[in-house]
Amino acid sequence: MQEDKLFTFVQALTLLVDEQVSEEIIFTKGKALLETLISDDDWLPDEFCKTHPEYYQQYLLFSDPLDRFSVVSFVWGPGQKTPIHNHTVWGMVGQLRGEEKETAYHLQKDGNYQAGEVSIFQAGQVAMVSPNTHDVHVVENNMSDKSSISIHVYGGNIGKIKRAVFHPETGAKKLFVSGYANALP
Numbered sequence: 001m002q003e004d005k006l007f008t009f010v011q012a013l014t015l016l017v018d019e020q021v022s023e024e025i026i027f028t029k030g031k032a033l034l035e036t037l038i039s040d041d042d043w044l045p046d047e048f049c050k051t052h053p054e055y056y057q058q059y060l061l062f063s064d065p066l067d068r069f070s071v072v073s074f075v076w077g078p079g080q081k082t083p084i085h086n087h088t089v090w091g092m093v094g095q096l097r098g099e100e101k102e103t104a105y106h107l108q109k110d111g112n113y114q115a116g117e118v119s120i121f122q123a124g125q126v127a128m129v130s131p132n133t134h135d136v137h138v139v140e141n142n143m144s145d146k147s148s149i150s151i152h153v154y155g156g157n158i159g160k161i162k163r164a165v166f167h168p169e170t171g172a173k174k175l176f177v178s179g180y181a182n183a184l185p
Contacts (some may be wrong), residue, residue, distance in 0.1 A: 001081065003038060006044075007035065009036070013153070016029055017068050023090050023130060024156075027092070031126050033095065034092050035126055038126070040094045041123070042098055048075070049147075051077075054074045054080075056141075058073075059074075059149075060070060060072055067095050067156055067157040068156070069153060069155055070097070070157045072152045072158060073096075073149055073151055074093075075080065075138075075167070076140070076150075078143060078146065080140065081138075081164040082140070083166075084113055084136060084168055086135045086163055087131070087163060088131055089161060090129070091141075091152060091158075091159070092126055092152070092153045092171075093126065093128075095121040095126075095148075096123060097125070098140075098141065098146060100142055101118065101119070101141075101142040102121065102139050102152055103117075104116040111170065111171035120142055147164045156158070159177070159178055159183065161178075162175055163176060163177070164176070
């Protein structure tokens with residue numbers, strides 16, 4: 001059954017988080033769990049795959065009741081991308097469909113943000129973000145003619161966490177809380 005795949009992933013990740021393991025363990029054992037989840041593209045219900053004509057969509061799939069982690073589908077239409085932003089918690093991004101491009105950004109001495117390393121993620125690949133290593137980037141759909149979907153797992157309820165977007169030339173920071181496209185009003 002399709003829902004069993006997400007349930008199995010959430011159950012295994014809950015047990016891992018219950019052990020109060022380090023971020024390094026999350027990024028090895030948790031990554032393996034996420035790789036298993038995204039190895040098949042037959043479990044995500046259509047309601048969590050809908051694009052918006054203007055904006056990428058962030059759909060909540062599961063939030064731990066203690067806000068220790070959340071699982072989210074990100075759905076990108078052609079040409080859609082994020083601003084330069086951070087997360088403030090660890091995160092794993094598993095590419096389910098399509099292809100996404102990540103550009104890391106680095107704070108410069110003059111206060112602006114400079115584009116750095118570029119990575120392309122294809123279905124089945126997992127990337128990590130962390131405030132302990134590198135946490136500022138832009139993500140975009142790398143497909144010009146179709147949508148892309150990734151499954152994000154964060155070390156908190158990402159839809160409730162105060163984060164920031166950054167102006168590339170001035171470094172000015174604007175705080176925001178992302179919420180979810182499928183949240184109740």
